[in-house]
Amino acid sequence: xxxxxEHDVISRVPKGVxxxxxxxxxARGGTLVVEDPATGEPLCEVxxxxxxxxxxxxxxxxxxxxxxxxxxxRRRGEVLRRAHDLLVERAEEFALLITLEMGKSLAESRxxxxxxxxxxxxxxEEAVRIDGSxxxxxxxxxxxxxxxxxxxxxxxxxxxxxxxxxxARKIGPAVAAGCTMVVKPAxxxxxxxLALAELLGEAGLPDGVLNVVPTSRAAEVTxxxxxxxxxxxxxxxxxxxxxxxxxxxAAGTVLRTSMELGGNAPFxxxxxxxxxxxxxxxxxxKLRNIGEACVAANxxxxxxxxxxxxSEKLVARMGELTVGAGxxxxxxxxxxxxxxxxxxxxDLVDDTVVAGGRLRAGxxxxxxxxxxxxxxxLTDVPEGCRITEEEIFGPVAAxxxxxxxxxxxxxxxxxxxxxxxxxxxxxxxxxxxxSERLETGMVGLNRGYVSDPSAPFGGVxxxxxxxxxxxxxIDEYLEQKYVAVNVATGGAR
Numbered sequence: 001x002x003x004x005x006e007h008d009v010i011s012r013v014p015k016g017v018x019x020x021x022x023x024x025x026x027a028r029g030g031t032l033v034v035e036d037p038a039t040g041e042p043l044c045e046v047x048x049x050x051x052x053x054x055x056x057x058x059x060x061x062x063x064x065x066x067x068x069x070x071x072x073x074r075r076r077g078e079v080l081r082r083a084h085d086l087l088v089e090r091a092e093e094f095a096l097l098i099t100l101e102m103g104k105s106l107a108e109s110r111x112x113x114x115x116x117x118x119x120x121x122x123x124x125e126e127a128v129r130i131d132g133s134x135x136x137x138x139x140x141x142x143x144x145x146x147x148x149x150x151x152x153x154x155x156x157x158x159x160x161x162x163x164x165x166x167x168a169r170k171i172g173p174a175v176a177a178g179c180t181m182v183v184k185p186a187x188x189x190x191x192x193x194l195a196l197a198e199l200l201g202e203a204g205l206p207d208g209v210l211n212v213v214p215t216s217r218a219a220e221v222t223x224x225x226x227x228x229x230x231x232x233x234x235x236x237x238x239x240x241x242x243x244x245x246x247x248x249x250a251a252g253t254v255l256r257t258s259m260e261l262g263g264n265a266p267f268x269x270x271x272x273x274x275x276x277x278x279x280x281x282x283x284x285x286k287l288r289n290i291g292e293a294c295v296a297a298n299x300x301x302x303x304x305x306x307x308x309x310x311s312e313k314l315v316a317r318m319g320e321l322t323v324g325a326g327x328x329x330x331x332x333x334x335x336x337x338x339x340x341x342x343x344x345x346x347d348l349v350d351d352t353v354v355a356g357g358r359l360r361a362g363x364x365x366x367x368x369x370x371x372x373x374x375x376x377x378l379t380d381v382p383e384g385c386r387i388t389e390e391e392i393f394g395p396v397a398a399x400x401x402x403x404x405x406x407x408x409x410x411x412x413x414x415x416x417x418x419x420x421x422x423x424x425x426x427x428x429x430x431x432x433x434x435s436e437r438l439e440t441g442m443v444g445l446n447r448g449y450v451s452d453p454s455a456p457f458g459g460v461x462x463x464x465x466x467x468x469x470x471x472x473x474i475d476e477y478l479e480q481k482y483v484a485v486n487v488a489t490g491g492a493r
Contacts, residue, residue, distance in 0.1 A: 006327070009096050013195045015046040017053045017214070020060035021207025023194075027052040032187055032216045037103035037335040038325035038370045046190050049215035051224050054182065057211035061153040061180035062230045064208030069150045069178040071206075073127045080124030080175055082203035087117040087196075094164060094195065099326035101189045102163055103334040103371070104290055106326060115451065116168035116196075119469065122453040123172035126474045130177065143485040148478040150178035151256050152232035155225050157218075157246075158193065159237050160186035160337055161292045161393075167193045169457075169468050170235050171200070171210065177477035179233070183212045184222060188337055190214035222246070229253050233477065236260070237294075239391075240417070240462050258466035258476045260294065260458060262391050263419035266412035267297035268434070270405075271305045273424035274446075279313045281448030282397065285422050287321075287375065288449070290334055291395040292341070294463075295420045295442075295450060299388050300399040301408050307401045311379050314397060315361045318375040325370070335371040336394055342371045345394035348387045349376055352398065357381045362396070389415070405434065413439045419459035420450055441467075 016023035030048035035041065047053075068076075087094065095109035104112075132147040156170040167183060174181050185193035190212075197212045215221045225231050226249040233256040236246050240262040250257050267285055269278045285297035302310050326334035336342045342365070349363050362376030376396040381388060387398045402408040412421055420442040425431050435443045441459035444450045451457065456470035466476050 006096065006100055009093055010044050010100065010191070013097065013191045014198055015044065015194065017047045017049050017057070018194065018197050018210070018212040019053065019056050020063075020211065021201060026050055027056075032190075032214065034101055034188070034191060035338065036100055037337055038327070040339070040369055040371065043100055044191070046194070046214050048217070049213035049221055050217070051220050053213050053215070054184075054221040054225050055228075057182040057213050058153060058225055058228060058231060060208040060211050061182055064206060065150075065153055065180045068180055068206060068209050071178065073130060073176075073178075076176055076178060077124040077127035079200070079204045080120045080127070080172060083200050083205075084117045084120040084124065086199050086203055087113060087120065090199070091117075094192065096327070097192050097195060098163055099334070101191050102160060103337060104326050105331045105334050106329065108289065108334075109326065112162060112165050115453070116162075116165040118453045119165070119168040119172045122469070123176040123474060126173070127176035130474065130478065137484070141487060141489060143487055145483040145485055147481050147483070149481055151477050151479055152179060153230060154179050154181040154233040154235060154477065155222065155231055156181050156183045157222065157234070157236040157238065158183065158185050160188040161289055163189035163192035164196060166237050167196055169473075170237075171196075173468075173474045173477050175200075175205065175209070177474050179477050180209045181211065182225065183210065184218065185212065185214055187214065187216045187218075223249060226250055226255065227252060232256060234258070235476070243464070256476070258468065259464040260468060261419075261462060261464045262417055263294040263296070263459065263463055264298045264389070264391060264415045264417040265295060265420045265422065265440075266438075267300045267422040268408050268412060268424065269300070269302040269306065269310055270408075270423075270425040270427070270430065271303035272426045272430075273303075273306065274426060275306060275310055275313060277446060278310060278424040279317055281422065281424065281444070281446070282314055283317055284448035285444065286397050287333065287395055290336060292337060292393045294391070296393070297397070297422055297448070298392055299411070300397055301402050301411055302399055303408075304401040304403050307379070307399065311360060311377065311399055315377050318361050318377055318397075321375050323366070323372055323374060333375060333395060336373055337371065339371055341393060342373050345373050345392060345396060348390065348392060348394075349378065349396055352378050352381055352385050352387045355382050355385050357385065357387075357398070391417075405430065409434060409437050413437075416462040417459070418461035419463035420444065422448060
């Protein structure tokens, strides 16, 4: 990366509030600091948006809604396709930006750029496939015409763990459907979203369609927006407690909502599993994004007959990893996002050991700068530990055993969450039977990775409402309108 100095990448990003196509300081002049998780040192400061900035962004979105909704679908799709192409061209720059503000390795950041770009391409293709229907009414006196129209101005709230892919997964369908939007990125990682918004403008997105308000005071900024009847949709990715609060606020104006909330993914390894393949999948499902992902494997449920062999293989693979700054080409695993998250992960591990869990690898906070935590394996994890009930969001594998299929399913489903589950078995009947009985919105069957722009991403229970991606992803941004067309009765002339 020597040809692209880090300070050059940072300096090129607009650092203001983006309203109606113009980047400007926050209304009260405040700024928030963006840190490098690998050092704990500041990277830069960006505008710290206020409620006034949020309302100005909504005003711009409302003003742009009518003309954007009337823009031909092909033109909307072409904007997204151009944005995809520009993003691919600038993949290295965006990857470095993600690594600097979020911490993951450059290899993972490059993968995120490709993943996010694919959402723009996917929804660019979906824009021209928004359909409707026409049929004869039940009594024959009317024709039933059903069309689909954009919901209207949207509030999109995105997390810090995927600062490009998560905005792309929401912006893509909103643009394709003809919706305008206000985006509130996480305060830890606003730079990538601001850079993406600038790129979309370069791709031809009109002023006011996409507005961005970085802020450290999320509740102050979003609450007035949620009370405003002109806002018609909320899409949020983040924790379940915050999701519950936002749903309660959205009820006041009966907003359309899409919620991608917390996870507590079980990773089940049956006694007939290919253990090498299961360990390969575990490394992906557990350590992708440094474990800071809602789809990360959170609870390893391994059949007692193969648990020790699986654990030994996983410990060996974990021990081969290099922890370091994401910008280091030799790095396999970067730092966690901040000191608070590192402390939380360490406390979960410590509590498990005190409760009787066996530490097989890692578990010791390293000295020095940055928010690093080593890849860690725990076995003999007692039932009821916090680590089996809370989202870890770190590189820690907590392993429990089971002896029967029914026991594994009970343990897997014993949670308020239901985002994704992973299952390893070579028995087809068992694979289908257990996949159907897992109370999750997604299942990785002999696979540690489920995210795909062409698939419906989302969960059940308290892991969310609605789906992102796939054929249904654009539906979240469209309303159906039924027109009853009168047909005169009488014989033919």
